[in-house]
Every structure is written in C-alpha cells, then in structure tokens.
Amino acid sequence: MKCDALTAERIGAAWLHGALAPAGDFGRRAQDAAPPFGPGDEAVARRRCAQIVDLAARLDPDGVAHVRSMVRRAPDPTDIVSRATAGDPLSDVDFFELGRLADALEATAAAWDAAGGGAAGRPPTIAPLAGVLAPGRAGGAFYLADAFDPALIPARAAYAAADAEVAGARRQLAESLDPAFQPPAGAEEFIVMRDLMPTVPAGLRVVREAPGYRLLTVELDADALAAVDRREAALAQLGRTEDLVRRALAQEVARYGPAVLAAGRALGELDCTLARVAFTQRWGGCVPELGGRRFAFSAASFVPLRAALSDAGLPYTPISLDLGGAAVLTGPNMGGKSAALATCGFLSACVAAGLPPPAQRAALPLFASVAWVGGEPPLPRERLLSAFGAEVVRTRDALSASPPALVLVDEFARTTGPHEGRALLVALVETLAARGVFALVATHFEGVARAARVPHYSIAGLGPRALDAHAAPDVHAALDALAKAMDYRIVAADGDARSPSDALALAGLLGLDAAVVERAGVLFDAAAGPAASVTE
Amino acid sequence: MMDALLDTVLADGVRTVVVVGTAKNVGKTVTFNALRALALRRGIVGAITSIGRDGEAADALDGARKPRVRVEAGTFVALPRDLLPRSPALRILDLGGPSALGPMVFARAHVAADCEIGGPPTARGVRATIDRLCELTAEPTFVDGAIDRVAPLSGGTAEAIVLATGAASGTSIEAVTAVARSTIRRLTLPGRDRLRERSRRIIVEGALDAHDALELLAGEPGATVVVADPTRVAVRGKLLERIMSAFDLRCERPLRVVACTTCAFSPAAILDPRALARAVGAATGLPTFDVLAGLRG
Numbered sequence: 001m002k003c004d005a006l007t008a009e010r011i012g013a014a015w016l017h018g019a020l021a022p023a024g025d026f027g028r029r030a031q032d033a034a035p036p037f038g039p040g041d042e043a044v045a046r047r048r049c050a051q052i053v054d055l056a057a058r059l060d061p062d063g064v065a066h067v068r069s070m071v072r073r074a075p076d077p078t079d080i081v082s083r084a085t086a087g088d089p090l091s092d093v094d095f096f097e098l099g100r101l102a103d104a105l106e107a108t109a110a111a112w113d114a115a116g117g118g119a120a121g122r123p124p125t126i127a128p129l130a131g132v133l134a135p136g137r138a139g140g141a142f143y144l145a146d147a148f149d150p151a152l153i154p155a156r157a158a159y160a161a162a163d164a165e166v167a168g169a170r171r172q173l174a175e176s177l178d179p180a181f182q183p184p185a186g187a188e189e190f191i192v193m194r195d196l197m198p199t200v201p202a203g204l205r206v207v208r209e210a211p212g213y214r215l216l217t218v219e220l221d222a223d224a225l226a227a228v229d230r231r232e233a234a235l236a237q238l239g240r241t242e243d244l245v246r247r248a249l250a251q252e253v254a255r256y257g258p259a260v261l262a263a264g265r266a267l268g269e270l271d272c273t274l275a276r277v278a279f280t281q282r283w284g285g286c287v288p289e290l291g292g293r294r295f296a297f298s299a300a301s302f303v304p305l306r307a308a309l310s311d312a313g314l315p316y317t318p319i320s321l322d323l324g325g326a327a328v329l330t331g332p333n334m335g336g337k338s339a340a341l342a343t344c345g346f347l348s349a350c351v352a353a354g355l356p357p358p359a360q361r362a363a364l365p366l367f368a369s370v371a372w373v374g375g376e377p378p379l380p381r382e383r384l385l386s387a388f389g390a391e392v393v394r395t396r397d398a399l400s401a402s403p404p405a406l407v408l409v410d411e412f413a414r415t416t417g418p419h420e421g422r423a424l425l426v427a428l429v430e431t432l433a434a435r436g437v438f439a440l441v442a443t444h445f446e447g448v449a450r451a452a453r454v455p456h457y458s459i460a461g462l463g464p465r466a467l468d469a470h471a472a473p474d475v476h477a478a479l480d481a482l483a484k485a486m487d488y489r490i491v492a493a494d495g496d497a498r499s500p501s502d503a504l505a506l507a508g509l510l511g512l513d514a515a516v517v518e519r520a521g522v523l524f525d526a527a528a529g530p531a532a533s534v535t536e
Numbered sequence: 537m538m539d540a541l542l543d544t545v546l547a548d549g550v551r552t553v554v555v556v557g558t559a560k561n562v563g564k565t566v567t568f569n570a571l572r573a574l575a576l577r578r579g580i581v582g583a584i585t586s587i588g589r590d591g592e593a594a595d596a597l598d599g600a601r602k603p604r605v606r607v608e609a610g611t612f613v614a615l616p617r618d619l620l621p622r623s624p625a626l627r628i629l630d631l632g633g634p635s636a637l638g639p640m641v642f643a644r645a646h647v648a649a650d651c652e653i654g655g656p657p658t659a660r661g662v663r664a665t666i667d668r669l670c671e672l673t674a675e676p677t678f679v680d681g682a683i684d685r686v687a688p689l690s691g692g693t694a695e696a697i698v699l700a701t702g703a704a705s706g707t708s709i710e711a712v713t714a715v716a717r718s719t720i721r722r723l724t725l726p727g728r729d730r731l732r733e734r735s736r737r738i739i740v741e742g743a744l745d746a747h748d749a750l751e752l753l754a755g756e757p758g759a760t761v762v763v764a765d766p767t768r769v770a771v772r773g774k775l776l777e778r779i780m781s782a783f784d785l786r787c788e789r790p791l792r793v794v795a796c797t798t799c800a801f802s803p804a805a806i807l808d809p810r811a812l813a814r815a816v817g818a819a820t821g822l823p824t825f826d827v828l829a830g831l832r833g
Contacts, residue, residue, distance in 0.1 A: 093617050093641055096628040143627040143646070159624060160647050191800065191809055191829040210806040213829070239623030 001036050001352035003345075006394075007372040011345025011408070012304040019303075020275045020353060023072040026264050027271025034272070036352040039366050039404055042291035048354040050287045052273065055121075056280035056356075063115025064278050070111045071271045074104035077260050084253040089246060095133055096142035098253060098260070102130035103140065105263055108270070123270050124263045129256040132249065148245045155234075155241040162231035169224035177203050177218070189217045276355045285356025289363035295344065295406070295438050296322040300359035302343040314479070317488040318359070319343060321440075321457065326433035328449035329442045329490070331459025332502035336488040337442035338375060340459070341408040344440055345370050348406055365438070367406045371398035374442075375410035388415045395428065399435075407432055409441040418445070426451040449493075456494070460487035462502045478509050540832060541825045542574040544795045546676060551694040552666055554681040555797075558715050559705035563799030563828065567700045568680045569605065570827040575676065576608055583612035583669040586653040586680040587662055605653050605680075607645045612673045613653060614665045617641050621651045632668055633661045640665055642672060653680065683719070686767060686791060696792055697723065701816060702799030703807045709815050712798075712807065717819040718772055720793060721780065725766045727790035733760040734784055745770040749779050757782035765789040796824040798833065 008014045022028050037045035080094045105125045112122055130137075135147035146152045174182050181197060181204065183190040193213045200206055200214065208215040220228065253260070279285075283303050298320040306316040319340055331337050347357040348367050357364075373394045385393065391412060398407045412428060413421030422445040429452035432439040441448070449456030462485050504524060508517045545553050553571060557564035568584075575582060584607065607613055613626070617638030620626065624647045632640035635656045656662055662679075669677045686697060699719060706712035736759035740748060744763050749771045752761065761783045763769055768787070771779060779785060798816050800809035809826045813833030817824035824833035 091617075091620065092625055092628050093620065093631070093639075096631070141627050141629045144625040156624070156647065163648055189828065191826070193810070193829070208801065210801060212806075212808050213800070215801065215828070235623060242623050242625050 001038060001348060001367055002369040003349075003371065007345070007370055007408075008349075010372040010375075010410075011342050011349055011370060012302060013345070013349040013370075015304040016346070016349050016353060016355070019279055020272075020355065022268070022271040022275055023068040024074055024267070024271055025076045026074065026268030027071065027275070028268075029076075030265065030268030030272050034354075037354060037366055038352065039368050042366055045351055045354060045366060046287065046290050049285070049351065049356040052276045052280055052354070053285055053287050053356050055117075055273065055277045056285065059115045059117060059277060059281075061278070061281045063111065063117075064274055064281065067108060067111040067115055067117075068271070068274050068278065070104060070108040071267060071274070073100070074108070074264075074267055075100050077101050077264060081253065081257040081260050084250045085257050087254075088250075089243065090250040090253060091246070092142055092144055094253075095136065095144075095246075095249060098129065099133050099137045099140070099142050101260070101264075102126050102133065105267065106130070108267065112270075121270075124259075124266050126256060126260055126263050129253065129260060132252045132256070144242055144245055148249070149241070151241050152245060155238040159231070159234040159238045162227065162234040165227045166224070166231045169220070169227045170218060173203060173218050173221065173224060177201065181216070183216075183218060189215055191215055276353075280356050280358075283358045284360075285350075285358050286360060286362055288351055288357050288359075290351065290366055292363055292365070294322065294324055295364045297343075297347060297357065297359040297362040297364070300343050300347055300357065300362065302339050302346050303358055304346070305339055305342070314483055319488060319490050321490050323438055323440060323455075325436065325454070326429055326439035326441065326452075327455040327457055328429060328452070329440055329457045329459070330444065330446075330449075330493065331442075332461040332486070333506050334482060335459035335461050335486055335502070337459060338410050339488075340490055341372070341410055341440050341442055344406065344438075345372065345408055365404040367404050367438075369401045370406045371401060371408070373398050373407065373409045374412045374414075386415070388413065391415070399428075399431065401437060403436045405437040407437055407439040409439060409443075411443055412441070414444070421445065422448065429454055455492070457490050458493035460489045460491050462486055462505060475510070478511075481509060482506070538570065538574055538825065538827060538830060540823070541795060541797070541827070542571060542578075544823045545571060545696050545698060546575075547794070549694065550676060550696045550794075551670055552677045552679060553696050553698065554679040554686055555698045555700055556681040556683040556686060558683070558699065558701040558719050561704040561799075561802050562700045562702035563797060564700040565605065565680055566799065567698060567797040567827055568678060571698070572608075572678055575678075580675050581608050581610040581612075582675040583614070583673050583677040584653060584680070585614035585665050585669060585677065586655045587682040606648060606650050608648050609645055611645045612642070612669055612677075613645065613651075614640055614642050614655065614669055615651070615653045616655070619652045619654050621649055624649050629672060630668065632656070633664055635661070642668055644672075655679075683723075683767075686723075696794040698795050698797060699723070699793055699820075699822075700797045700799065702802060702812070703805040704799070704802035707805040709807055709812050712812060713815045713819045714773075716796060716816045718776055720796070720820040720822065722769050722772075722776060723766045723791050723793050725763070725769065725785060725787045725790060728762060728786050728788060732784075733786070734758060736760070737762060738783075740768070743768050743770045744779075746775060749775050753778060753782060758784075760784040760786060763787050766791050793822065796820055796822050796833075798824060798826045799828065800826065 003013060022031055075097045077098055080090060080097060084090055105123060108123045109125055136143045136145045178201060181192055181201065189207055191213050197214065203219050204216045205219040206214050207217050283301060299318040300320065301316065301318050309316045321340065329337055329340060347359065347362060347364060348370050350357045351364065351366060374391055395412065401407065413424050425443055425445055426448050429441050429448060433452065433454050504517055504520055508514065555564050555568045572584065614632065616635040619637055620641055626643035626645055628641060628643050630642040632642060633656055635654065637654055640656055656665055666677055666679065699716065701712055701716040703712060705715045738759050738761045740761060740763045765787050769776065796816050798809065798813045800807045800812050809829040810831055813824050813826045813831050817833030825831065
C-alpha cells in the first residue's frame, strides 16, 4: 500500500509500524523482506488475519510476551553459517553464539508450548547442532573441551607442563640471586640503585642504565631458554590441535547450516506474527472480508488515538461506517471527523500489514494507495506555497491515483473564499466519485454531498444544550466535558441537512469571551435557515 | 614492601581496582601487573579488563616496548573479540557491548597465557563491563584504566583508583610532582555536602573548561561550584588551583584514589626513583610506591 510520509503520519501507519516492531533481529529482517499486502493478495491477507485472530484467541497473553522475550535473545547466525559454508574457520565466540541460538530456540519452543501454541506453528529447534556443540556447553558457556577430541588432552598437558617448567626455571634463577636484587612480584624487569649494586652480578642482565640506577631483568640460562623454546613449541602444537577441532566443528556447522538458517527465518516469521498477536490481544481485531466493492466496518478503533485517550484516562467511542465509493462527512468541531478519516486509513494500513483490523466487523478492498489531503502543514517542498496552494498540490497528486485507492480529504479549501472553496470541493468529490476511488471527504461546507450526488454522513454531535454555556476552568476540564457531551457516532445524514458545527457552544466552553459568544448567537439565530435534521 | 601497596588498595572490601596514568609510559601496566601478581600470591586470581588496548608487545601508537599481560589459570577476563587468543582456548562465558575490536567477550582462562587485553571505548561500556565481571566473580576486578574514563566509577568504597605517574609526564621531579598533585586534586574533588555548601551554588552542566573557569574568576568568588564528576574538570595546573582556592569546587559523584605509583624512567628522562616516590607521596598525601624499584615514597 503506497502512501507518503504525511499520510502515514495522519492515518497512524507510522505509529502502527512502531507498534508492530518485531522483538529481535530475525523479525526485523523478516519484516523488511515482506512487502505489504496489496491488490491481488486478498486471499493470503485474509488467511493471515485469520491466523492472527486464531492465535490471539488461543494463546495466553503473558505467554505471548514470554515467547517474544525468548525470541529477542536469539543471536543472528547468518554471518557464522555463511563463513562456515564458505570453508572459513570459526572462532570459539562463533560456537558460543551458535550455542546461545540453540538455547534460545529451545526456550522459545518451550515458551510457545507453555503459551498454548500447540504442535502446529511450533518454532523449530536445532537439536542436532546443539548435540554437536554439547561437549563444550556446560552452564551455557562454550569451551573447546577435551571431549571434542582426545588429542586435546596430551596437547594441553604438554603446554601446562612446559609453562610450569618456564615458571619454575625463572623462579629458580631469581631465588639463586642475592635477596636484595630479586625482582618484585609480577615484574619481569626491576630497578636497583647503583650505590647498592656497583657491579652487575651474574644471573642478571641490564636492560637500561642510568647514572643513578640500572633497569635489570633475570638472565635466562641455557636450560631456561630451552624451557621457553619447549613452551613455545607446546603452545604451537596446542594451537594446531585446537584449530583442527575448530575446523571439524565448523564443518558440522556448515552441514547443519541450512537448518540453522531455516530456523532463523521461522523465528523471524514467528516474531512478526507474535507482534500482531499481541496487538490483537490488546486492541481486538476481526477477520475482514477483502476485495469487495464496499468499505464497511463496525465498532472500529483508530488505535493511536484510543491508546492516547486511554493513557489520559479518557473514553474512546469506536465508530462504524459503510462506504460504497466517495462520501461526504460533516459534523461539529472536535466531533471526530478527522479521526473518522484516520480510522479508514488505519484499517487499510492494518490489513496491508496482515493485521486483523481492530473492529467488530470489516469489509474493505486492499488498496494500492492511500492519500490524505488537507489539514496539514505544507510539506518542505511546498514551503513557498500558501496552505491552500500546498493543499491543491497534494490534491493534484491524490487525483493521479488509480483504483483501488483511498483518498481522505480533511476540510479541503477551508483557507480560501467559501464560495470558490465549496465549488472546488464539490467538483473534487464529483471527480473522485467518477474515478471509482473510495473517498471520505470531511467538510463544514454545506450541501456538498447533495451537489456532488454522493452519500452524506454526519457525526451525531452534541445534543441540545449538551454543553454548559459557562467556560470550563481549563482545557483538560473542557475536554472532559466535551467527551461526556459529544456523540462521536457516524450517522447517515439527509442530503439536504445542515450539520451543526457547534462552534458557538465549543467557543464558550473553551473560554472565549462570553459577550462575543452571546453576540455571535444572536447573529447566528438571525441568519439561520432550516434547522439541521440528522437521521441515524 | 610491595605487599603494603596491595593492602592499601584492597582495604575496605574493594571490589574493583582501576589503574590510571598521568601520561603514556608512566608504568600503568607495570602497576597493574604488579597488583595482580601480589594478589595471586594470596591466592586471588580475580578478573581483569582494560579501557585501552593493553598487553600487546609494542605500543600501537608509538611502537615502544610494552609489558605483556599474563592471564593466570582461573582468571576471568573481559576483552574484545578480536583480541581473544587463538590458543590456549578460553572458556567463553558471555558477550557484552561493542568495542572497536568487536563485541566484548567475557571469558575464563583454563591455563595460563600471555595475551592482549582491551576494553570498550565508552564510559558506559566500561561500567557495564566492570559490573558483569563483578557478577562473574566475588574476587577483585583489576582494570588497566584511562584517566578520562573513570567517570562511571561509583566512587563508593568498593572501587579504588591507583594513579601511576612518572618521568614520562615531566622531565624533572618537580614537573612530575606538579602534574601528580594537580591530577590528584582534580580526581579527589569532594562530593556534595548540603550542610557545608555555600548559599550560592553554581551547577556546571558538562565540562568545566578554561572558558568557564575564566568566567567564574571574573565574577564573585566564594560560591559552591558543582560538576557531575571529577573528570568533567577540564582545567589543569595553575588555573585549576585558582578555581579551587576561589570557589568551593565539588562533584556529584566523587572518586576514591587510594595510592600512587611512580616510574622513574621514560624515553625522554631518567629521574631518581627514591626521590621521585618521596616527592609524589608528599605532594599528593597518598601512599606512593615504585613497583620496579620496590620502594615506598
């Protein structure tokens, strides 16, 4: 589903992307690799939504969170497997990482079982490779243990003996020196003042000389030097033996490489799936009907707004709508017109992402594109344009979209003269309807739906005297009062109906000078035409 | 005599010992190795890590010969992946944050080996590395440190700093001593004490640099000036002395410096080790040792 950044922001697609972020690297890769569902993918997208709804119902929510935390722990083996497959050597850190991956896969599978996941969909493990690494994996660590190859035992014993021999030889040489001239603990080199040591005794070698003192080290004799050589040889032999073991292990890793990579991919898909399951468990979701000629939903949520209201302790009213193409939406200020538009876009973004739309029921096309026009600050490239100019440019782009497309128009032309603005909007709605795109056009202009011969919807809005005329003490109190008084439902409106904006009541509530509001009321009553008739 | 150095450092149940130097080639790694060797004599293998890249045969920057770091059997070590010795193999216990040479690897030696050690590049990485080592072993962790990256230390009694100084930071005993005195004055800034603070307080966000110092000196003296930790004081020498005498300079997170070590020679200068250790001890008021000469100042 194509949409630009501003549209993605307005319809909550950007928010949704964050909300569905996978827990681990595998999931991120899987998400990047999976294109959104578009026209032609209806059957696959519906199956995906059905799978998510089924899992959301079946899995324990705490268990889902636990599985995701296990997934997060899994390291990415792709680089290691690639190197092993190419015949490159692997290091002990690589084997440690593969061991961690095996553990994480086991833990994920166990968490899946505990969450009630069942055999179908159970994430794979890499038990054969875990078995190969097992001799070195006590306590979750990795060590190139003797059990990998008996040849390590004599090689290590020889090195330990040679190292001890060197230490012993050094100690013996140091102890043979005058106690006054023995090196301090841990120091290969040490200083002795010249006045204490006029001449350098046998067994010591001068590293550096100054007028007042000498920097000395213990002179290794032939036996000690031979011991050093033997230690170097033993270390080299141990190195060769350990490398042979690593090479054999790397070959095993290469052998199981396809299984490891497949497990990683499965883990990535599971990660993406569980992100959607967790979302659905929290916000609800349904299996949508996709691909028909209607965009209809009931009790749907624009979740970014619902989440924000929930955080603020405010209620949220899910909305319902049935669109057959283009339609006009009118209603009071702060009544939720923009949120209704956003809900349409959000549900479209959900199904494109393979997420059950958060609604009781939903039927919609998989859109090729979604565009939002109006109510936005100018984009950077349009900074030289006025607000109206920027809106026109976005509208021009939106009109170039081919069906199946969704165009959401929020108070287009509100910043120009009302007569020309209304005329432009009527023409725009006619054009959108003629082109067969789905469009919801929110406006305060009157008679647009009738003039463009499209359905008219309205926000139910405020009941008579629903708001106290007195100003609320602050904005929060005003929002509380508004939330209690406003009916956010979308209802079908008579084509001729005038939809009240409730601007005067809201202005009073938000603290505009009472005299101004009162005078406006007198002027409004004098000029008012037939009363609005809203029918559900 | 050198046992006194270890006693000083490990007093009060210290869990982490960080050796820092006033300059390169002042015997920081020599001090680090000496402390570990002294501890080993008492059966303490502990844990080791570094802030820079240490243990290599020659300095990566100037090519000078450097002391190796020997990892005894049983020692816990944190080092970047690319410095992990090929042989003898270490037991890999965990992976940590990033460094310039790959992720930090927490490991344990089965047999003794010489190796290079290194550490994370950031203060936060150093803190995380020390914390993980302290989880892995109850024995002390020895850190071959860097003076500008001790900020993450808590300053409590569990963490001690040893300052290495020497002829590489000055060509005369007076010059070396001045640097040591100034460094210790800076590192041992007192912590905040609400009862003793002046009524006027100036909180310095970020570093207290020469520009800030001159601005302070141009104003009214006497206030309590607070920085986050001693490493945020970027002024040195006489300017630092002037600030400290004109203001009550304090920090939010004080550090605990417990001893100094001296190294009497450098590629550029050779000093009298006995006189240097004595002078540094007198100037800093801290127990001071020359681990190469086996001297106490």
